[in-house]
Structures are given as structure tokens and as C-alpha cells.
Amino acid sequence: MRPPERPLVRLHVVTGGRAHPSRNVFDLVTLVAVARPATTGLTPEQRRVMELCRGGALSVAEIAGHLRLPVTITKVLLSDLVDSGHLVVRSPAPSQRPSAGLLQEVLDGLRARL
Amino acid sequence: MEHLSLLAFVCASIAFFAVSLVLVRQRRLTARLEEESALLAAKLTARDQALNHLVAVGLPQVMASPGHPPAAPHRGLLHQTDFARDLDAVTGMFASAADGIRSHADKSAKGTLRTMMRTVQSLANEQQVVITEMQRRHDDPAVLEDLLRIDHMNAQLGRRVQATAVLCGSWPGLQRQASSLDDVVRGATSRIRDYLRIKIYAEPNVAVVSRAVEPVVLAVAELLDNAARHSQPSTPVEVNFQTTHNGLAIMIDDAGVAMDAEELQHAAELLDGRRSVDVHRLGDPPQIGFAAIGVLAARYGFRVSVDSRSPYGGVRAVVFLPSELLTAVTREAPPRFEAVPAAPVLTSGGLPKRRRQEAGEAGEPVVSLSAPAEPARPEPSRQKAAGLGAWQRGTRSGRAGSPSASEEKDQR
Numbered sequence: 001m002r003p004p005e006r007p008l009v010r011l012h013v014v015t016g017g018r019a020h021p022s023r024n025v026f027d028l029v030t031l032v033a034v035a036r037p038a039t040t041g042l043t044p045e046q047r048r049v050m051e052l053c054r055g056g057a058l059s060v061a062e063i064a065g066h067l068r069l070p071v072t073i074t075k076v077l078l079s080d081l082v083d084s085g086h087l088v089v090r091s092p093a094p095s096q097r098p099s100a101g102l103l104q105e106v107l108d109g110l111r112a113r114l
Numbered sequence: 115m116e117h118l119s120l121l122a123f124v125c126a127s128i129a130f131f132a133v134s135l136v137l138v139r140q141r142r143l144t145a146r147l148e149e150e151s152a153l154l155a156a157k158l159t160a161r162d163q164a165l166n167h168l169v170a171v172g173l174p175q176v177m178a179s180p181g182h183p184p185a186a187p188h189r190g191l192l193h194q195t196d197f198a199r200d201l202d203a204v205t206g207m208f209a210s211a212a213d214g215i216r217s218h219a220d221k222s223a224k225g226t227l228r229t230m231m232r233t234v235q236s237l238a239n240e241q242q243v244v245i246t247e248m249q250r251r252h253d254d255p256a257v258l259e260d261l262l263r264i265d266h267m268n269a270q271l272g273r274r275v276q277a278t279a280v281l282c283g284s285w286p287g288l289q290r291q292a293s294s295l296d297d298v299v300r301g302a303t304s305r306i307r308d309y310l311r312i313k314i315y316a317e318p319n320v321a322v323v324s325r326a327v328e329p330v331v332l333a334v335a336e337l338l339d340n341a342a343r344h345s346q347p348s349t350p351v352e353v354n355f356q357t358t359h360n361g362l363a364i365m366i367d368d369a370g371v372a373m374d375a376e377e378l379q380h381a382a383e384l385l386d387g388r389r390s391v392d393v394h395r396l397g398d399p400p401q402i403g404f405a406a407i408g409v410l411a412a413r414y415g416f417r418v419s420v421d422s423r424s425p426y427g428g429v430r431a432v433v434f435l436p437s438e439l440l441t442a443v444t445r446e447a448p449p450r451f452e453a454v455p456a457a458p459v460l461t462s463g464g465l466p467k468r469r470r471q472e473a474g475e476a477g478e479p480v481v482s483l484s485a486p487a488e489p490a491r492p493e494p495s496r497q498k499a500a501g502l503g504a505w506q507r508g509t510r511s512g513r514a515g516s517p518s519a520s521e522e523k524d525q526r
Contacts, residue, residue: 006242008293008301008331010269011249012262013309019258044296044317070250072258 011073014045019072021079026060028071031090032078033057042086045069045077050086057090160191164201176209216392223393224282231279235287238272266309273305273335277406280332281391286410290327294443298322299353299364302335308342311350318355319443320362326439329410333418336403337366337431345370345428352424361436367424381420387412415439 034053042050045067052058052066064074081087192198245265252258280286293301295318303312322330341351349369356363373381384391387408396402404420411418417434424430 006239006246006288008290008297008304008327010265010301010304012266013300013304015262016310017259017262017266019255019262021255044300070253070258072253072255073249 007068011070014043014069015073015076018076021072021075022083023079025082025089026075026078028059028061030060031057032060032063032082032087033090034086035088036086038086042081043077046081046086049077049081053087157191161197164192164198168201168205172205173208176205177212216394220390220392220394227393228279228282228284231275231282232284235272235275235279238268238275239288241268242272266304269305270307273332273339274402276332277336277402280409281393281402281406283409286328286332288328290324292321292324292441292444293327294319294321295355295362295364298327298331299334301331302338305331305335306339306342308339308347308351311342311347312338312353313350314353316355318357318362320357320440321443322435323439323441326414326416326435329414330416330433330435330439333407333410333416334364334366334433336407337418337420337433340403341366341368341370341429341431344368349426358434361434362440364433364435366431366433367426368428369424369426370428372423372427373420373429378421384408385411385418385420 032053033056034050037050037054039047039050048067049063052063060071060074060078063078064071067074067077069077078087082089242265245261245268249258249261249265252261276286296314299314303309303314306312338351338353345351345368351369352367354365354367356365381404383389384404385408387410391405391408393400396405407418410416415436416439417436418431419434420429420431422430422432
């Protein structure tokens with residue numbers, strides 16, 4: 001799963017030299033989902049994002065992991081896709097807190113590992 | 115008395131006859147001598163001229179065109195004379211001596227250049243690895259943007275060095291995995307100055323075999339750079355693909371100025387790659403692009419031509435990749451999302467596994483941020499887990515590449 005040391009396609013080509021996302025709505029857990037499945041006119045990375053999201057909403061961190069791109073670069077791609085109407089942002093609703101049981105499971109798991 | 119006068123007459127006649135005879139002979143002799151002298155003078159002039167020609171035209175021509183001794187047969191007076199043969203011998207000796215010196219100088223210059231380029235190339239490669247690591251480590255857009263610029267410049271530097279090294283007989287370096295043609299062209303785009311002007315149309319579903327990836331990337335990069343530099347900064351450079359029965363052609367069209375016949379011939383000679391290129395004759399500033407492409411094309415078995423016109427009046431460069439250099443694309447299948455089990459599944463580390471909500475599973479439209487979701491509806495627990503699971507997996511995969519980086523972050 002370790003990314004190749006020197007990818008053939010450099011990042012400046014992926015985003016056109018930009019590292020600032022056009023919108024500031026993304027953090028690692030922001031979820032995005034497909035709004036318009038058309039992929040014409042998209043770059044290969046953007047097409048791959050659309051492919052990934054076709055199965056359901058995905059978080060920014062996951063998309064970055066699948067694309068093997070830095071999170072900031074992924075945010076640039078995602079905000080372009082949101083701008084063009086291909087994706088929509090779904091932030092986890094603030095009201096829905098994880099259940100105590102789940103948190104307990106996470107805690108147990110972490111304890112078991114550390 | 116009569117006898118005396120008769121005798122005198124006879125004597126005079128004989129004397130006259132003799133003198134006449136002598137005179138006639140003398141005259142003939144003179145004429146012949148004059149003729150001979152004229153011939154000799156002409157021969158001398160011819161020799162002078164031949165020598166002059168040798169010094170002024172013949173030898174410089176031998177110097178200028180390596181491996182092509184001028185075949186100028188001596189006509190007229192010098193035809194098949196020893197002098198002509200000797201002159202030819204001198205020219206021949208001069209040519210072979212010049213060739214020897216030239217190839218020796220070329221070899222030693224290439225050797226020096228190759229060694230120098232190898233050092234710079236490995237430095238550029240190391241730098242690229244460091245830049246790649248930094249790009250993964252720094253989240254700040256301002257820092258990242260600067261890193262992108264540095265990476266871009268480093269890629270150009272690497273390309274120039276690589277092309278020079280290839281021209282000097284070095285290998286392009288770096289064995290890559292078989293890569294899709296799309297990645298190959300975009301990889302080439304990464305290495306040129308005006309990368310934003312490159313427009314790639316269509317996505318052929320083929321890949322280039324491992325050993326040919328780097329050479330093809332380098333050749334395409336040189337052609338793209340050439341196209342971008344010889345056209346207006348506001349015009350795009352288009353890349354199209356055409357599948358043929360025995361391979362695939364990459365076509366690069368610019369909207370610049372077309373090449374004239376002489377330039378085309380020179381370019382064709384360089385791109386052919388069968389003749390060794392003299393590093394001393396690359397011009398000032400040295401033009402290594404076509405020469406390097408020629409070397410690569412001959413070595414790896416693809417063809418490059420620039421003799422057709424682009425639809426926009428500029429040059430259309432065509433890289434023809436034969437079927438031997440192509441292979442099927444192996445794309446990563448999009449991750450499959452398993453059905454949601456009733457009981458929580460644990461990861462190998464003992465943590466609850468992230469479960470993903472299938473979009474459109476219940477046929478419901480995706481809710482956008484602006485449209486408020488129904489808060490009253492009880493959310494399934496798997497959706498709650500999604501956020502945490504995503505955070506966990508994302509962090510892990512994001513940091514998998516640089517363990518030291520993650521430790522650093524944790525300490526902060």
C-alpha cells in the first residue's frame with residue numbers, strides 16, 4: 001500500500017499547480033457524495049474520485065488514501081468537483097453522536113493495541 | 115667565266131635551299147616548343163587551381179561533413195595523372211585523420227558529459243524523492259504550493275539532464291512499472307515549462323510496457339516542450355491518440371510556425387537516430403531534444419516524425435509505438451463495499467471496522483449540505499461509525515507512507 005517513491009505524474013499537473021482549495025469546507029472527515037455522475041471533461045484523478053464515490057459517500061481522508069494523493073491536493077480536486085456540480089458535501093450531522101457502545105469498542109480496541 | 119657564274123649560282127641555290135630547310139625546321143621546332151610550353155603552363159595552372167580548390171573547398175568540406183569525403187573527380191588536364199591521384203590520397207588521409215580526431219574528441223566529450231550528467235541526474239532524483247516526501251508531509255496549502263513549484267522546476271532540470279545523458283550514450287535510468295498511456299503523456303507534461311497549455315484528448319485504454327515507459331516519457335516530453343516553445347504562449351498544444359493495426363500513434367499538434375524544408379530534413383536525420391550525433395555540432399545553444407529522441411527511438415524501437423502539418427498550421431509530431439511496446443492496462447478495481455453485517459466487525463487491530471453507507475441503497479437522493487437533513491429520523495448506527503472509521507482509516511493510509519512524519523505530528 002506504500003505509494004511509489006517517485007510518481008510519474010507530478011502533483012502540479014494533477015491540480016494545475018494549485019494547492020489552495022477553491023472552498024474551505026473540507027476537513028479529513030467531511031463526506032462527499034456524487035451529485036451528477038457525468039465524467040466528461042474531467043481529469044483522470046477526478047474521474048477516479050467519481051468512481052470511488054459511486055458506491056456511496058466517502059470521507060476526504062479515504063479518498064486521499066485511495067488516490068494516494070496528499071490530503072490538501074485531494075481537497076483541491078474535491079472542491080473543483082463540488083464547484084462543477086459533480087459532487088456534494090455531506091458533513092456528518094452534529095446531532096448524531098457516536099453511541100457509548102461504539103466509543104467503548106474503540107477504546108477497547110485502542111487499549112488492546114497500545 | 116660562264117662556268118664560274120654557274121657554279122656560284124648553284125652554290126647560292128644550295129645554300130638558299132639549306133638555309134630554307136634549316137629555317138623551316140627551326141620554325142617547326144619553335145612551334146612545337148611553344149605548344150609544349152603552353153601545355154606545361156596550362157598544366158601548371160591546373161595544378162595550382164586544383165591545390166587552391168583543395169585548400170579552399172575540398173578540405174573544409176571534409177572537415178564540415180564527417181564521413182563524407184567529397185567525390186570530385188579531376189577532369190581535363192589532370193585527369194588520371196599522378197598528381198591527381200596524390201591529391202586524392204592527401205584528401206583521403208586528411209579525411210580519415212579528421213574522422214579519427216573527431217570521433218576521439220566526440221567520445222571523450224561524451225564520456226565527460228555522461229559522468230557529469232550522472233552526478234546531476236542522481237542529485238535531481240534524490241531531490242525529487244525528498245520533494246515527494248515533503249509534499250505528503252505538509253498540509254499547509256501555501257507550503258504545498260511552493261513545493262509544487264519546486265517540484266516542477268526539478269522535473270524540468272531532471273529532463274534536461276536526462277536528455278543530455280541519453281545523447282551521450284547513457285540509459286534513461288529508473289525502471290518504472292508498465293503505465294497507462296495517459297499517465298505516460300501526463301508524466302511527460304509534468305516535465306515541461308508550459309504544462310498548463312497541454313490539452314490531452316481521449317484516453318486510450320492501453321499501457322506502455324515497463325522498459326519503454328521512461329524513454330517514451332522523455333521523448334514525448336521533449337516533443338511537447340518543443341511544441342510549446344515554438345508556438346504562441348496563448349495557444350494550446352493538443353495531444354491525440356490514434357490506434358493503428360500494428361501499434362498506436364501519439365500526435366502532438368501545436369499552433370506555431372511550420373518548419374522549412376531544410377529544418378525538416380535536419381530534424382528527420384536527427385530523429386532517425388541511426389547516425390551517431392556529434393556533441394560538438396549541436397549548435398549554440400545546443401539543441402539536444404531531437405537528437406536525444408533519435409537515440410531513444412533507435413534503441414527502444416519506436417518511431418518519431420515531425421514532417422506533417424498540424425491542423426492549426428504548426429507542426430504535428432507523431433510518436434508511433436509498435437505493438438511490442440504496448441500492453442493491456444491494469445487498473446485498480448474500485449474498492450468494493452461489503453454488505454453491512456449485523457454485528458460489528460473488528461479490524462485486525464481490534465478496532466470496530468468502518469462500515470460504509472451505500473448511496474442510493476434505499477433509493478433516496480443524496481442530501482447536500484445546504485439542504486437540511488431530517489434530524490428527527492433515527493440514524494442507523496453504521497452511519498455514526500462512518501465518521502470515526504473514516505478518520506481512522508484515512509489517518510492510517512495517509513500516514514502509512516511516512517512513519518517518521520506521523521510520529522512528529524503526534525508529538526506536537
